[in-house]
Amino acid sequence: MEHVISMRDLSQADILQLLQTAAQIENKELQPDISDKVAALLFYEPSTRTVFSFDTAVKRMNGKSIIMAGTEASSVKKGESFSDTVQTVSQYVDIIIIRSILEGAARYASEILPIPIVNAGDGSNQHPTQTMLDLYSIKKTQGTLSNLNIALVGDLRFGRTIHSLVYGLAHFGVTFYTVAPKHLKLPLYIKNDPALANVKFIECDSLAEIIPLLDVMYVTRVQKERFADPVEYDLVKNSYQITSQLITSCNPKENFKILHPLPRVHEITVDVDPLPYAYYFQQAKNGLYIRQAIIATLLGAL
Amino acid sequence: MKVLKVDAIENGTVIDHIPAGRAFKIIEILKLAENIPVMVGTQLPSKKFGRKDIIKIENTEFTEDQLNIITLLAPSATYVTIRNFEAVKKSDARIPKIIKGLVTCPNTICITNHEQMQTKFGVESEKPVTVRCGYCERVFTIDDINKFMQPIKEE
Numbered sequence A: 001m002e003h004v005i006s007m008r009d010l011s012q013a014d015i016l017q018l019l020q021t022a023a024q025i026e027n028k029e030l031q032p033d034i035s036d037k038v039a040a041l042l043f044y045e046p047s048t049r050t051v052f053s054f055d056t057a058v059k060r061m062n063g064k065s066i067i068m069a070g071t072e073a074s075s076v077k078k079g080e081s082f083s084d085t086v087q088t089v090s091q092y093v094d095i096i097i098i099r100s101i102l103e104g105a106a107r108y109a110s111e112i113l114p115i116p117i118v119n120a121g122d123g124s125n126q127h128p129t130q131t132m133l134d135l136y137s138i139k140k141t142q143g144t145l146s147n148l149n150i151a152l153v154g155d156l157r158f159g160r161t162i163h164s165l166v167y168g169l170a171h172f173g174v175t176f177y178t179v180a181p182k183h184l185k186l187p188l189y190i191k192n193d194p195a196l197a198n199v200k201f202i203e204c205d206s207l208a209e210i211i212p213l214l215d216v217m218y219v220t221r222v223q224k225e226r227f228a229d230p231v232e233y234d235l236v237k238n239s240y241q242i243t244s245q246l247i248t249s250c251n252p253k254e255n256f257k258i259l260h261p262l263p264r265v266h267e268i269t270v271d272v273d274p275l276p277y278a279y280y281f282q283q284a285k286n287g288l289y290i291r292q293a294i295i296a297t298l299l300g301a302l
Numbered sequence B: 001m002k003v004l005k006v007d008a009i010e011n012g013t014v015i016d017h018i019p020a021g022r023a024f025k026i027i028e029i030l031k032l033a034e035n036i037p038v039m040v041g042t043q044l045p046s047k048k049f050g051r052k053d054i055i056k057i058e059n060t061e062f063t064e065d066q067l068n069i070i071t072l073l074a075p076s077a078t079y080v081t082i083r084n085f086e087a088v089k090k091s092d093a094r095i096p097k098i099i100k101g102l103v104t105c106p107n108t109i110c111i112t113n114h115e116q117m118q119t120k121f122g123v124e125s126e127k128p129v130t131v132r133c134g135y136c137e138r139v140f141t142i143d144d145i146n147k148f149m150q151p152i153k154e155e
Helices: A012-026 A048-060 A082-089 A103-112 A129-141 A160-172 A207-213 A228-238 A243-250 A282-300 B022-028 B066-073 B142-147
Strands: A038-043 A062-068 A095-100 A115-124 A149-153 A175-179 A200-203 A214-221 A256-259 B014-020 B038-046 B048-059 B076-081 B086-092 B098-100 B119-126 B129-133 B139-141
Touching: A012 A129, A012 A160, A038 A048, A038 A082, A048 A062, A048 A115, A048 A243, A048 A282, A062 A103, A062 A228, A082 A095, A095 A103, A103 A115, A115 A129, A115 A282, A129 A214, A129 A256, A129 A282, A149 A160, A149 A207, A160 A228, A175 A207, A200 A282, A207 A243, A256 A282, B014 B022, B022 B038, B022 B048, B066 B142, B129 B142
Parallel strands: A038 A062, A038 A095, A095 A115, A149 A175, A149 A214, A175 A200, A214 A256
Antiparallel strands: B014 B048, B014 B076, B038 B048, B076 B086, B098 B119, B119 B129, B129 B139
């Protein structure tokens, strides 16, 4: 593995290897040391949460980091091309972690640079480290990635974490229950992708009906900007809201877990947080182990 | 005796079995008809397709890149090289596995539309033709990409 750009590139063996490395890092069997390495975090699109997670992952392994958060104070503002920026930065560091609104930016960087690249999100295309931490969270809570019933709830059209997760789980024979507002359904180009032949999609409207069947419910934010009509947004917001009352009244399975890539807004009410099913904060912590595993693997520090 | 609706040529290339109506698009994209004689037959009866187009280009043989474009626009096309009025080489056009630099990505936020770089598409399926951008990973149909095909640059 030279780069981590897209879930489409990772084989089942790659995924399982990274999950195992992350688990070994979590239980301190492995303590990779990258004290002689510097990582650049180039975030063209600011994202405090993801920057923190990557930066912490680097520092937990004694590495150093340089960070560009947004393009306000950089040469990008002066009109420097993406390729010039990354080629310059690559002269200083050992690994580059890139987030960009431009789809394919990380892939392009991986083609023109001699050092490892990690894609930390490119537009609505891929966000593979999020997917890896989601897979890690699912494996950790369910003991397996195979034959699970997983609901995808929220914005399934634009949500890149959803798209990436679907491809990540494609290796493991999963049934997805998709629950989304009318114009935020899963795109057909994903549903009909021959690479997803192993995966079953079942579209449904009612959360209550499916909760008793589920092992995992993966919830994403429905953004107000996606709606032309604010009234429609308010209607949708409430119809897909997950509350403590909804969950407990549906009698979920014992192993049932609720995941969310965060930030959460209205889609999961705070009274769900104390339930044993709520797992989103632990999920965020798992991101640390996975990002450590990815960075250490790419830097050959294992 | 078979009567030819489009005159025979001495040297050059005949592209036959083009879906009816597509010939002019091919001429535009390949920048044909600028300096060389080109004969076009359009909406000709065809046993196989009902209607078809045919293009005969004098004194020109095609490069692989050009052939790739033809197959994208006309997957059913056949391609015959003529020398001294004889058909010397006949080939069924093949859709390439990878298309480099001939098509602009229709996705406006694809990196290829913001950097000075070559586009790259992988062919996902042949019937119907769909391609996936090697950068933004989106999938497009033949109609999408026909709209975004660029005339070949001069060498």
